[in-house]
Amino acid sequence: MHGLYAGLLRRFFSYMIDVVFYLLLALALFGTYIFICLIGFYNIPQMEEIHMIFILLGFCLFLIIVLSIMEFNFGATFGKIIFNIRIGSFRTNRNLFLRLILRNILKIAPFYFLSIISIELFFSVDMTVNFTNLVCFMIFTLIHILFLFRKDHRGFHDLAAKTIVVAIH
Numbered sequence: 001m002h003g004l005y006a007g008l009l010r011r012f013f014s015y016m017i018d019v020v021f022y023l024l025l026a027l028a029l030f031g032t033y034i035f036i037c038l039i040g041f042y043n044i045p046q047m048e049e050i051h052m053i054f055i056l057l058g059f060c061l062f063l064i065i066v067l068s069i070m071e072f073n074f075g076a077t078f079g080k081i082i083f084n085i086r087i088g089s090f091r092t093n094r095n096l097f098l099r100l101i102l103r104n105i106l107k108i109a110p111f112y113f114l115s116i117i118s119i120e121l122f123f124s125v126d127m128t129v130n131f132t133n134l135v136c137f138m139i140f141t142l143i144h145i146l147f148l149f150r151k152d153h154r155g156f157h158d159l160a161a162k163t164i165v166v167a168i169h
Contacts, residue, residue, distance in 0.1 A: 005152045006085040006165040014079030021078055026059055052119045060112050068100040084169070090154075090162045103161035110144060113137035 070077050075086040087103075089096055113136045120130055147155035154164060 004167050004169075006083075006167045008148070008153060010083045010085055010167060011153065011165060014077070014083040014085060017079030017082055018077050022063060029059070030055075053116060056112065056115050056119070060108050064101060064104040064108060067104045068097060071100045071104075072097045080165070085165055085167050088164050088166055090158075090164045092162060099161040099163060103157045103163055106140075106157035106160055107144075107155075110137055110140035113140060 067077060071087050074081065075088065080086060087100070089099070113133050116130075116133045117137060120133065143156040147153045147158070152164065158164060
């Protein structure tokens, strides 16, 4: 893949566009679920912590698959396309789709654990949080900061998946 390494600001703003897209998608999916419940096709279950965690897990898996398909077919997500940056394979094209799935799992993991912590706090009477979830969130967050200190701005998810994000001119 030709081009310069994508700068931090370009990556940040393309990610923000993607986040807005994900949030709109989540609202649409959740809104559809509520609408179906309201018109009587399905009974609204009493929302418990486990329901919220499964809904979150399902949405994360959906995002991982959608992102991986977009990156495999177009080399980018919506935000990256707008900011003219692409994801490329670093040194090899073997098993690219599987490596993109790994990349997206690692990229989404900190937000998943943060969301689990938020759900736990919401449903908790004594404001306690599962220590394992807190540690996982902290570890994933710390290793994601790695990209700030690398010349090529490759984060942990890029290093593990052997991918690189470049600017296309």
